[in-house]
Amino acid sequence: GGETIDTRAFHTAFYTPKLANMSAPLLIKGGTVVNHDCSKLADVYCKDGKIQAVGLNLDVPEGTRVVDATGKLVMPGGIDTHTHLELPFMGTVSVDDFFIGTSAAVAGGTTMVLDFVLGAKGRSLVDAYDEWRGKADAKVVCDYSLHVAVTWWSEEVSREIGVLAAERGVNSFKMFMAYKDVFMLRDDDMFRAFQRCKAVGALSMVHAENGDLIAEGAKRMLELGITGPEGHEMCRPEDVEGEATNRAIVIANQANAPLYIVHVMSRSAADAIIAGKRRGCLVYGEPIAASLGTDGTHYWNKCWRHGAGHVMGPPLRPDPTTPEYLMNLLATGVLSCTGTDNCTFNANQKAMGKDDFTKIPNGVNGLEDRMSVIWERGVQAGKLTPSQFVEVTSTNAAKIFNIYPQKGAVAAGSDADLVIWDAEATRVISKDTHHHAVDFNIFEGQRVHGVALVTVSRGNVVWEGGELKVERGAGRFVPRPAFSPYVFDKAHVRDKVSVPQKVEREPYAGPVIQLN
Secondary structure (H helix, E strand, O other): OOOOOHHHHHHHHHEEOOOOOOOOOOOEEEEEOOOOEEEOOOEEEEOOOOOEEEEOOOOOOOOEEEEEEOOOEEEEEEEEEEEEEEEOOOEEEEOOOOOHHHHHHHHHHHHHHEEEEOOOOOOOOHHHHHHHHHOOOOOOEEEEEEEEEEEOOOOOHHHHHHHHHHHHOOOOEEEEEEEEEOEEEEEEHHHHHHHHHHHHHHHEEEEOOOOHHHHHHHHHHHOOOOOOOHHHOOOOHHHHHHHHHHHHHHHHHHOOOEEEEEEEOOOHHHHHHHHHOOOOOOOEEEEEEHHHHHHHHHHOOOOHHHHOOOOOOOOOOOOOOOHHHHHEEEEEEEEOOOOOOOOOOHHHHHHHHHOHHHHHOOOOOOOHHHHHHHHHHHOOOOOOOOOHHHHHHHHHHHHHHHOOOOOOOOOOOEEOEEEEEEEEEEEEOOOOOOOOOOOOOOOOOOOOEEEEEEEOOOOOEEEEEEEEEOOOOOOEEEOOOOOOOOHHHHHHHHHOOOOOOOOHHHHHHOOOOOOO
């Protein structure tokens, strides 16, 4: 393996393009509609990209296409809060582009992705945003939106955050505490970024790892002759993630800025979020399919390719109890929503680090398998109800990122982004059958319950009968308004009630020491 897939052949082999007809009426009949707050037997009528009605015995026009969902669940399509499609990284580019990545998404029941604009230090944020829109708009097969990374700080960056929030539909910005000398912000700049985000009504997001300690740890591992994938985890153990998570929460709290911790990978990071919430901090945590569905013992595998295939930052943790621990916190509402950090590199790209783990491009898959992995580890394990599943795979993300109930709900007026879900069916995850461009799958061989039978994006059937029926560019960019009430209502109240007050007292009139 290891060859780059010829994407033209790949597209021909996997895809049967169907022209989208926005006005084609669709009736999903006989299923159990599951929302985050309730479930009921109901039919769903869609037209012009929207859900027109939810109920029984609906009056629909002649010629409406009927899809039978008897005995199945009808849920809001998944929202993946964290992807990196066709990301330039370490001199190469992730192989799932916006077409392949969003196609893999709908094959697994996800109908919206939130990708990251990641510009180099010194580059205009607006310019980078425009580049990402240019890459994505013509390729996406389902809806998407963009977070923007803040990889340096200046007055100009501060101004552009305001422009992106007010004019470009961006209400979330990500700061890095890792990747020293590349993306990392120092604490003082991060504090200013948090303040600015709060002022414009955007959510501050953080990649929480201590970049200084990672740089020192990597140097030490290489000096010890540890060059393989295990060195990647050992140079950035979970304490390094936990410390940075706590520090980010403390700094954001000083700015009274709501904070979102991306890719929570360890008990230590999760415990920092628990502690922050107990102190009343406004913090949200995002575990990902990888941290919920597998672990870091793979880094010690004798096969270099296997170990390297799992390399991502922060790394998967060798503590095998981590996935269940994170799932329990998702089930109890301590962690909020789920992404994948889908950032895929083939064997020949990973092999750039064959003699030095610091040169292995970081990233794993997850876009297609997230929903099934969470169903298996959550619902099938008795930790989540189907309604909670909807909450953590779709609705909470829609609320946090201020697109609810346009997304994240099966309700009249919401976008017709839906998945017909077979809770009883199983499938075996494999690189040989997935719809990604990558030649590896971190969930290889896992048998999972919960299968997307039909996926509907903007009222169009895009996945059915195990086949993609997608159209390049049929998805749309979804602008997200600033000041999400779900995130900011509490912060606004706190601003009013927590203003520091001075003490009124008589001036001091006693002696004052004279210094030479």
